[in-house]
Amino acid sequence: MIKDNIESIKEKALKQIEEAGALDVLNEVRVNFLGKKGELTAVLKGMKDVAESERPTVGAWVNETRDVIEKAMEEARSRMEESVLNERLKYETIDVTLPAKKKKIGHRHPNTIALEELERIFTGMGYEVVEGPEVERDYYNFEALNIPDGHPAKDEQDTFYINGDILLRTQTSGTQVHEMEKGRLPIKMISPGRVFRSDEVDATHSPSFHQVEGLVIDKNISFADLKGTLVEFAKQLFGEDTKVKFRPHHFPFTEPSAEMDVSCFKCKGKGCRFCKGEGWIEILGCGMVHPHVLEMSRIDPKEYTGFAFGIGLERIALLKYEIDDMRLLYENDIRFLDQF
Ligand code: DAH
Numbered sequence: 001m002i003k004d005n006i007e008s009i010k011e012k013a014l015k016q017i018e019e020a021g022a023l024d025v026l027n028e029v030r031v032n033f034l035g036k037k038g039e040l041t042a043v044l045k046g047m048k049d050v051a052e053s054e055r056p057t058v059g060a061w062v063n064e065t066r067d068v069i070e071k072a073m074e075e076a077r078s079r080m081e082e083s084v085l086n087e088r089l090k091y092e093t094i095d096v097t098l099p100a101k102k103k104k105i106g107h108r109h110p111n112t113i114a115l116e117e118l119e120r121i122f123t124g125m126g127y128e129v130v131e132g133p134e135v136e137r138d139y140y141n142f143e144a145l146n147i148p149d150g151h152p153a154k155d156e157q158d159t160f161y162i163n164g165d166i167l168l169r170t171q172t173s174g175t176q177v178h179e180m181e182k183g184r185l186p187i188k189m190i191s192p193g194r195v196f197r198s199d200e201v202d203a204t205h206s207p208s209f210h211q212v213e214g215l216v217i218d219k220n221i222s223f224a225d226l227k228g229t230l231v232e233f234a235k236q237l238f239g240e241d242t243k244v245k246f247r248p249h250h251f252p253f254t255e256p257s258a259e260m261d262v263s264c265f266k267c268k269g270k271g272c273r274f275c276k277g278e279g280w281i282e283i284l285g286c287g288m289v290h291p292h293v294l295e296m297s298r299i300d301p302k303e304y305t306g307f308a309f310g311i312g313l314e315r316i317a318l319l320k321y322e323i324d325d326m327r328l329l330y331e332n333d334i335r336f337l338d339q340f
Helices: 002-019 023-034 039-049 052-091 110-124 152-156 174-181 223-238 291-296 313-320
Strands: 135-137 166-168 187-196 208-218 244-251 254-263 280-289 305-312
Touching (some): 110 208, 110 313, 208 223, 223 244, 254 305, 280 313
Antiparallel strands (some): 254 280
């Protein structure tokens, strides 16, 4: 009785395997016969009704049958896979004469190249590179830099406020304060980073751009050190024959303050379209750190002095690569970026 039943399950399964035209149908057959609720499995589950003495024999029949079904299924599967492959090979031809697909490798952005160049120059002079927060407290961005509430410089650098006290920094100068507050002297650092201002977008303005801040604090630092450092920087960046000019300026956090121009590296100072006929190009702001700024960060101005500078990174990138519109740096047009 049981033997006939097992025999008929086997025949049914083999027939269905034979007729199965696709891999998913084959899988269904497996579930129907060998799965948890499958027909052959049911026989095993019904073993409790079989006389104890017959159980080993019945068990052996079931196992044999399962092996037979599995083997048939395996054969059917490899036949099907082979025919699927043969089908594909019929219409998929490989043209070995086709040129290979080029792997496109990205470029460093002109800003990044300029930044790496600046970092190379300053670390070469023993500077450390530090980072400051882009989201900043009013105190670090303004107050501790001698720009109290109501100071006109605050209006000029109007920015994006998170709330009354927290804002997107308008300048990297706040990093100076963070460094000074650490109380580790001397300091010799540059701090590159992104800054924000609520400016309209045009060829020379963007609501988000980058600066590189510099700060040196030690005993006996004078304007001569500032000048020597920045002259060396300009020569390394624009060439040995670059001339440098300091114009008096005002920054609330330095006294005296200056802006530094370099002789136009295109026309060597004669005056051209590039330097707008001036022969000079402005590249940074600088000055001796204001004694009050030192005091606010708990540094004794009688013992320590220092200088600081701020460079617009985009300005350097635009100059070095002779790009005449800042917007190009942010549009991510691959045809533009591919040139660097
Ligand atoms: N933070 C100034 C700006 O955004 C740039 C600057 C000028 C930074 C002079 C300095 C400095 O550290 O000494 O216009």
